[in-house]
Amino acid sequence: MTTAAIKPLKKAQKQTQKVQRPRNVLIVGVGGQGVIMVSKVLATLCQKQGFEVKQSEVHGMAKRGGAVFSHVRFGETVYSPTIPEGEADVLLALEWAEGMRWMPYLRQQSGTFIADTQHIVPPFACRNRTRGAQSGYVSETIETVMSHVDNSFAMDAMGIAEQLGVVKAANTVLLGALSTALDFDPEAWKSVISMFVPEKTIETNIRAFDAGRDWALGFDRESELRNLTDTHSLQQEGLAEVKVDRSIVEITEEWCKSCDICVKFCPERCLVLNDKLIVEMAEPERCTGCRMCEWLCPDFAIAVRTPDQISQ
Amino acid sequence: MAKASSPQVTPQDSKDKSNKASVAIEVKPLMGNEAIARGVWEAGVRVASAYPGTPSTEILENVAHYPEQDIEAEWATNEKVALDVAIGASFAGERAFAAMKHVGLNVASDALMSMTYIGVNGGLVIVVCDDPGIHSSQNEQDTRLFARLAMVPVLEPSDAQEALDFIKHGYEISEQFDTPVIVRSTTRLSHTRSLVRIGERISQPTKGFVDNIAKNVMIPSHARISHPRLIEREQKLGDYFNTSELNRWEPGKTEYGIITCGISYSYVKEVAEDASVLKLGASYPLAEDLISKFCESVDRVIVIEELEPVIEETVRKLGFKVEGKSLFSREGEFSPSVVRSGLAQAGLLPASESTPGLAPQPLARPPVLCSGCPHTSAYMALRSIDARVAGDIGCYTLAAIEPLKAIHTCVAMGSSIGNAVGMYKTGNETRPIVATIGDSTFIHGGIPPLIDAVYNQANITVLLLDNHTTAMTGGQDHAGTGKNLRGKKTERVDFESLIKAIGVKWVRKADSYNLGNFYKCLQDATRYKGVSVIISDRPCVLDPVKIKGKAFEVRAESCVGCQSCMNLGCPAISWSGELHDGHNKVKISALDCMGCSLCAQTCPSDAIHLPSET
Numbered sequence A: 001m002t003t004a005a006i007k008p009l010k011k012a013q014k015q016t017q018k019v020q021r022p023r024n025v026l027i028v029g030v031g032g033q034g035v036i037m038v039s040k041v042l043a044t045l046c047q048k049q050g051f052e053v054k055q056s057e058v059h060g061m062a063k064r065g066g067a068v069f070s071h072v073r074f075g076e077t078v079y080s081p082t083i084p085e086g087e088a089d090v091l092l093a094l095e096w097a098e099g100m101r102w103m104p105y106l107r108q109q110s111g112t113f114i115a116d117t118q119h120i121v122p123p124f125a126c127r128n129r130t131r132g133a134q135s136g137y138v139s140e141t142i143e144t145v146m147s148h149v150d151n152s153f154a155m156d157a158m159g160i161a162e163q164l165g166v167v168k169a170a171n172t173v174l175l176g177a178l179s180t181a182l183d184f185d186p187e188a189w190k191s192v193i194s195m196f197v198p199e200k201t202i203e204t205n206i207r208a209f210d211a212g213r214d215w216a217l218g219f220d221r222e223s224e225l226r227n228l229t230d231t232h233s234l235q236q237e238g239l240a241e242v243k244v245d246r247s248i249v250e251i252t253e254e255w256c257k258s259c260d261i262c263v264k265f266c267p268e269r270c271l272v273l274n275d276k277l278i279v280e281m282a283e284p285e286r287c288t289g290c291r292m293c294e295w296l297c298p299d300f301a302i303a304v305r306t307p308d309q310i311s312q
Numbered sequence B: 001m002a003k004a005s006s007p008q009v010t011p012q013d014s015k016d017k018s019n020k021a022s023v024a025i026e027v028k029p030l031m032g033n034e035a036i037a038r039g040v041w042e043a044g045v046r047v048a049s050a051y052p053g054t055p056s057t058e059i060l061e062n063v064a065h066y067p068e069q070d071i072e073a074e075w076a077t078n079e080k081v082a083l084d085v086a087i088g089a090s091f092a093g094e095r096a097f098a099a100m101k102h103v104g105l106n107v108a109s110d111a112l113m114s115m116t117y118i119g120v121n122g123g124l125v126i127v128v129c130d131d132p133g134i135h136s137s138q139n140e141q142d143t144r145l146f147a148r149l150a151m152v153p154v155l156e157p158s159d160a161q162e163a164l165d166f167i168k169h170g171y172e173i174s175e176q177f178d179t180p181v182i183v184r185s186t187t188r189l190s191h192t193r194s195l196v197r198i199g200e201r202i203s204q205p206t207k208g209f210v211d212n213i214a215k216n217v218m219i220p221s222h223a224r225i226s227h228p229r230l231i232e233r234e235q236k237l238g239d240y241f242n243t244s245e246l247n248r249w250e251p252g253k254t255e256y257g258i259i260t261c262g263i264s265y266s267y268v269k270e271v272a273e274d275a276s277v278l279k280l281g282a283s284y285p286l287a288e289d290l291i292s293k294f295c296e297s298v299d300r301v302i303v304i305e306e307l308e309p310v311i312e313e314t315v316r317k318l319g320f321k322v323e324g325k326s327l328f329s330r331e332g333e334f335s336p337s338v339v340r341s342g343l344a345q346a347g348l349l350p351a352s353e354s355t356p357g358l359a360p361q362p363l364a365r366p367p368v369l370c371s372g373c374p375h376t377s378a379y380m381a382l383r384s385i386d387a388r389v390a391g392d393i394g395c396y397t398l399a400a401i402e403p404l405k406a407i408h409t410c411v412a413m414g415s416s417i418g419n420a421v422g423m424y425k426t427g428n429e430t431r432p433i434v435a436t437i438g439d440s441t442f443i444h445g446g447i448p449p450l451i452d453a454v455y456n457q458a459n460i461t462v463l464l465l466d467n468h469t470t471a472m473t474g475g476q477d478h479a480g481t482g483k484n485l486r487g488k489k490t491e492r493v494d495f496e497s498l499i500k501a502i503g504v505k506w507v508r509k510a511d512s513y514n515l516g517n518f519y520k521c522l523q524d525a526t527r528y529k530g531v532s533v534i535i536s537d538r539p540c541v542l543d544p545v546k547i548k549g550k551a552f553e554v555r556a557e558s559c560v561g562c563q564s565c566m567n568l569g570c571p572a573i574s575w576s577g578e579l580h581d582g583h584n585k586v587k588i589s590a591l592d593c594m595g596c597s598l599c600a601q602t603c604p605s606d607a608i609h610l611p612s613e614t
Helices: A035-048 A096-101 A142-148 A157-164 A167-179 A186-196 A199-217 A221-238 A261-265 A292-296 A307-311 B017-025 B032-042 B057-063 B079-091 B102-118 B143-150 B160-177 B220-243 B264-271 B288-297 B310-317 B336-345 B374-384 B395-400 B415-426 B439-455 B495-502 B515-527 B564-568 B598-602
Strands: A023-030 A052-057 A067-075 A090-093 A112-116 A151-155 A248-251 A271-273 A279-281 A302-305 B027-031 B047-050 B072-075 B096-101 B124-130 B181-186 B192-197 B248-250 B253-261 B275-280 B282-284 B301-304 B388-390 B433-438 B461-466 B506-510 B532-537 B573-580 B583-588
Touching: A023 A035, A023 A096, A035 A052, A035 A067, A035 A167, A035 A186, A035 B027, A035 B192, A067 A096, A090 A096, A090 A167, A096 A112, A112 A167, A142 A151, A142 A221, A151 A167, A151 A199, A157 A167, A157 A199, A167 A186, A167 A199, A186 A199, A248 A279, A261 A271, A261 A292, A292 A302, B027 B032, B027 B160, B032 B057, B032 B160, B032 B181, B032 B192, B047 B057, B047 B079, B057 B072, B057 B096, B079 B096, B079 B102, B079 B124, B096 B102, B102 B124, B102 B143, B102 B220, B124 B143, B124 B160, B143 B181, B143 B282, B143 B310, B160 B181, B160 B192, B160 B220, B220 B288, B253 B264, B253 B288, B253 B310, B264 B275, B264 B301, B264 B336, B275 B288, B282 B310, B288 B310, B301 B310, B301 B336, B374 B395, B374 B433, B374 B461, B374 B515, B374 B532, B374 B564, B374 B598, B388 B415, B395 B433, B415 B433, B415 B439, B415 B461, B433 B439, B439 B461, B439 B495, B461 B495, B461 B515, B495 B506, B495 B532, B506 B515, B515 B532, B515 B598, B564 B573, B564 B598
Parallel strands: A023 A090, A090 A112, A112 A151, B047 B072, B047 B096, B096 B124, B124 B181, B253 B275, B253 B301, B388 B433, B433 B461, B461 B532, B506 B532
Antiparallel strands: A023 A067, A052 A067, A052 B192, A248 A302, A271 A279, B027 B192, B248 B275, B573 B583
């Protein structure tokens, strides 16, 4: 085999003119919300408008309530299927905390953030069972985001869809809002949406699209921010302060008959039967003071003392 | 994804009927895996087989969309069987195909290591999907190292178009060089959709079975003759790749040159468009002359490849100074940001300035067992008997983490039973030893170890979690479901008879939705001396059909905020916002609740009921 054939390709293949950079839309949400469907609609629209499109997603865990994301990139030439951090022109979040997760991907200053305000709270965020525990859901409020991100839209897409009587078209409402951030003709959007929804629902989906678009066009961030600041102080007062302290489980060993009920029912699984088959607190730091053991013990062998009682 | 609705409908004419006449130039958006399937069909393949595994699963699902008279598409019981079936079809003189994820190749490797000595009759291409970044796997091994061991050529497409083209090219190489060919995909390529020019199917004339014992029967005397042929083949393939269009030299600035392959190429072009790039479509054996020429043409050589330094080491062996893994990690998935920061570290690109913006602490949202999942209660019961649990691979591996925390080991497909036998044999374990394994995993690799357990008189319990589907990969049929890949009725493995035939004396079916009974059954099984098997017989709530029952409700006045129900980890249960003595009360989302009743069964204060119950 000769090596004479080894030559670089001709320069002519390269574009002489610097093409415009691709546009990047990152669509995020929770498994089952329709992230992939929304991104397919956008990708098809871009293709029909004559752009090269790449759409990238990761399957596998989507069905199990995990975070789902889809990168859509379009332009004259698109190389990478994924959007680099800080370069998303639009971040469309179908769920609030997912929008927060991907915030670092949004392009500073010029990027547009569109998020559904609905909260899907995972069981993991409710793991703290002590008295007065706060949910581990993200703490960023609409107010925080809107005051940090210039082009931000926090919308209640489900609420808008409900008002129209088309609950299932909440994602189309979001597409309507998305349409205001990209330079495509609304009619082109509608014809692509019509390809993806059941024929019977085309008309309602078009209405949902228009509603989302109108909402975004009429959205005034400044006045919205003022409203939020007014109501914020009221919400703060509603939160009751609860002191978090350790409870104490007192066991009267003589009364325990090894029935195992408290061990089996303890939600935190912090009780065990010891070598003498007497109940024992094995993991006191897990005890939340819920009193379940006290209530269920048939022999009154357990008493739970909460912090208030201890201090008395 | 729609399953094989009608075998007559192929993807290209199911939507766009008007374009049927000019399919040769039709352009369609296809996912990498769809493009691979298209390539398989266009290449005239007759037999395709696979075992599902993320990110490769959609390949065979899509092959099954092409007409049955063109191509046999089937789910095999495991990857080795899939490859053996493909090898058989190759022996019979037809083009054959097998697909698997990277760890699937470990299972199939025994057949591959012999097949590489034998070579092919009909062309044989194996697609192996690697998972850099470990999105859904147990490791991130690099298939190119396996290929080097087997001396099998590897082609690495960088987008969906190349995925289709390289499959077809792979068959030509396979038949020309008498070798199986591996086409390596990665998660990112498999799951990225881009525009693809599709073509027509080119039917291949059958070669028929060629009787040649010296070639087809690998006994020592024949293998000794084959091995030198293999070494010679490797040399010839390297020469071929030196001039093949699979490898592409894109000239640019000469201050530095980048050698790259696969999906990394797209990241390179994204961040360093002006650089000289040598894009290797064939990453084993490497085109050494071409690489040398390229290295001579630039001042500095950078290799950008995900996972192992396969190309980098070869370049160094050729005597060139090269940088690769000193700039780019050996682990994880690459991205434009990774490539940019590596090139910046090398001083070739300006470091990207990080502008601190709003960066909220992300919410932990790990995948969880679904609401109504029949596995949940099985692991609740296992916790209650304080068992030592050898786990296996499937959705149920999620029971290892909070809140169930009821699995103590997980190794590889089918490992649980063998692991349990070993734990028992040490005599160290005082707790009851239980192996938990799903139906599809049991068929894949659980039957030989169960025979071993009986044969070697282990005292263990096997919990066969039969949810009637391969749930983890999205609900594929298997030998235990009674349906094949095209959705047609077929024989169904009767687990109970099979297990009895193996010699297990204690076999019982139990319904995991009845927590009390299931717990009792588990107690009985673990007290039995010898191998006991419980078959948990409850279908998956999502596949093949969604099973949604009436939603349960929490009576707020009865809820004491103990959150026992939260121990299920059910995604339908969360805090209601109300408090009882400072503790958060719970609520159930009617939309998400499947009505399995487990929370009602665990509630100590009887606060959870169906709305109809008064």
